[in-house]
Amino acid sequence: MTGKSLSALRAEFPLLQTCTYLNSNSTGAFPRGMEAVLQRYSRTLQEWRDEVWEGWWADWHAYADAVARFIGGPPGSVVTDGNLTTLMGRLATCFDFQGERRRVVMTSLEFPTVPFLWSGFGRYGAEPVVVPSEGGRVNEEQLCAAIDERTRVVSLCHASFATGALIDLTPVVRRAHAVGAQVVVDAYQSVGAVPIDVQALGVDFLLGGAHKWMCGSVESAFLYIRPELLPSLRPAATGWMAAENPLTFEPARDWAPSARRLASGTPAVLPSQLSQVGLDLLNAAGIQTIREHSLRCTARVMARADEAGLPVVTPRADAQRGGVVTMRFAGDAQVARRLVAGGFVCSYRGGLRVAPHFYNTLDEVDRFMDQLVAEARKEAA
Structure with a gap:
């Protein structure tokens, strides 16, 4: 399954046109076919x-x-x-x-x-x-x-x-x-x-x-x-x-x-x-393709968190992590609330959780992390 095919499947999720949605570990985006x-x-x-x-x-x-x-x-x-x-x-x-x-x-x-x-x-x-x-x-x-x-x-x-x-x-x-x-x-x-x-x-x-x-x-x-x-x-x-x-x-x-x-x-x-x-x-995407894309996206989240000095509690090895990256830092709950209010949707469960899925893109991950880093720095100031 190519990236173009994943892009075509992305169009089946109207929610993605209204916000940056990286919250599939809480509730996945609902397809228009529903x-x-x-x-x-x-x-x-x-x-x-x-x-x-x-x-x-x-x-x-x-x-x-x-x-x-x-x-x-x-x-x-x-x-x-x-x-x-x-x-x-x-x-x-x-x-x-x-x-x-x-x-x-x-x-x-x-x-x-x-x-x-x-x-x-x-x-x-x-x-x-x-x-x-x-x-x-x-x-x-x-x-x-x-x-x-x-x-x-x-x-x-x-x-x-x-x-x-x-x-x-x-x-x-x-x-x-x-x-x-x-x-x-x-x-x-x-x-x-x-x-x-x-x-x-x-x-x-x-x-x-x-x-x-x-x-x-x-x-x-x-x-x-x-x-x-x-x-x-x-x-x-x-x-x-x-x-x-x-x-x-x-x-x-x-x-x-x-x-x-x-x-x-x-x-x-x-x-x-x-x-x-x-x-x-x-099934149209293929679970192996989904997994490979997920690992790329979560690796990008962790790399961006490392650059910003935000502690990641999710295991680093591919075989030891699912589709979620969790960060814990001072003010993380407040940052999560401001992100959601601004249309960058994630969730907080004892840590700020980021969960990209097959319908998300690496560009979205970067936009999300740009905003997260900015909010975390604002919280620390």
Whole structure:
């Protein structure tokens, strides 16, 4: 995929005409194709017939399978729902935390929902263990050392929302499986920006969502399940869509054989329809091209930060960072607010986060950094 092709795809994002938007780690730019989906949905509601569900049912499954293909999984291995927390909580009800094997190993870089959720399962016997980070990232050897025969689940982010640090999943998955533990990966901050092949990695479960790097709906998350594990999963927090044959409207006798067994009630179809638009654009760009462009852009951000003396907490090595560069300096929160007010959109989460995507250009990165440096100097004066 050439730069010209990326330039053509950039035209699909109207937001980029109104500001300098480097905030995909918070919310990705929405493609113009979503408007047609919304209009079609509105007409459907105005002309409602129950038969609509035949097409909606197909759309819901088609998007889940499209996500599965995007991350290297087979059809039927992905289920979608409104947010990652809902799916992770439902998945957690499948685990038995009685006996010696009750530990949940995680890192100090997790998004707040993860430790909060697993601490809640303490009432059922779960025992959270947190591996600390150092220098903005977690050492994989230290993480592996915390995984032993007492571990039920390893729950970790692929890329940190706070620092952009990327974890090498391969040794972690190998260690977890060696001691009989299972691995739950939060890929919300990597999927769409970093190539992921769930089958090559051997992860047991991988969660993500559409509204950041996948340029999709804010109400759309997904859960991948390693197919061999499906028959063993019996979620407690479930609903009629998780049944084997829900559309018969008969009492449920068994769970669906696919990842749909982790579904809940009536599905939110519109988020899947909206998110398909962004996923199609990611596929048009190609995930390897996206990754290469991302690395160029984040390298430029770090180089410009170094020139200005602004401390970067994101790991420098390509293999150790996702699509985010985080800087921490005196007055960084105030600088972030002034940047956003001036149309240079970034976000602050304990540090000023810059997140260029495939629809951004190096010229944009430079304009953004020019303004950031000027504001940082003004703050320091």
